[in-house]
Amino acid sequence: MSEFDMTLDLTGADADAVGYPALPSGSYEAHVAKADWRTTDNIDGSKALPHNTPYLNLGIQVNDDEEDRDGQRVAGMYAGFTKLFIPPADYDKTKAQGMKNRMANFLKAIGEDYEKKGYKIPDAEELIGKELTVVVRKKRDSNSSSGFSNEIEGFKTAGSSESADTGLLV
Numbered sequence: 001m002s003e004f005d006m007t008l009d010l011t012g013a014d015a016d017a018v019g020y021p022a023l024p025s026g027s028y029e030a031h032v033a034k035a036d037w038r039t040t041d042n043i044d045g046s047k048a049l050p051h052n053t054p055y056l057n058l059g060i061q062v063n064d065d066e067e068d069r070d071g072q073r074v075a076g077m078y079a080g081f082t083k084l085f086i087p088p089a090d091y092d093k094t095k096a097q098g099m100k101n102r103m104a105n106f107l108k109a110i111g112e113d114y115e116k117k118g119y120k121i122p123d124a125e126e127l128i129g130k131e132l133t134v135v136v137r138k139k140r141d142s143n144s145s146s147g148f149s150n151e152i153e154g155f156k157t158a159g160s161s162e163s164a165d166t167g168l169l170v
Helices: 093-109
Strands: 026-039 054-062 078-085 131-140 148-156
Touching: 026 078, 054 093, 054 131, 078 093, 078 131, 078 148, 093 131, 093 148
Parallel strands: none
Antiparallel strands: 026 054, 026 131, 054 078, 131 148
């Protein structure tokens, strides 16, 4: 077994400078960098979705060849993380439809034929590397070291970033 030197020079380290810088609002060519299936933790019933509701946890990263926007380098930056839930059959119909719409929006953007009968959502590993256009909105966030964070508004088919740079879905 190897021995490790557990000393580390932390001179100049800033404990508050963690996380990802926020992108300017807009549309960016991106890809799925992280994906895994998880379930909600709601043992005591205090949260909106029931315990063990499955969801797809995604990390979306701007492509390396994406150009600068508003004078900020965006290549390789994270656009954000999002959760796409599979609502229970007996869940509030309006809220469930919104969740289904978000999932359909993502699947359409990565080119999946989700409307065919018997469609099965791919395994998380199969989603990593899928190309798409991500639409983000920069928002104030007092918990972020920069004071801002990104919210993923939606997705479009890869190559759609030229048509919308406002951060709003069209």
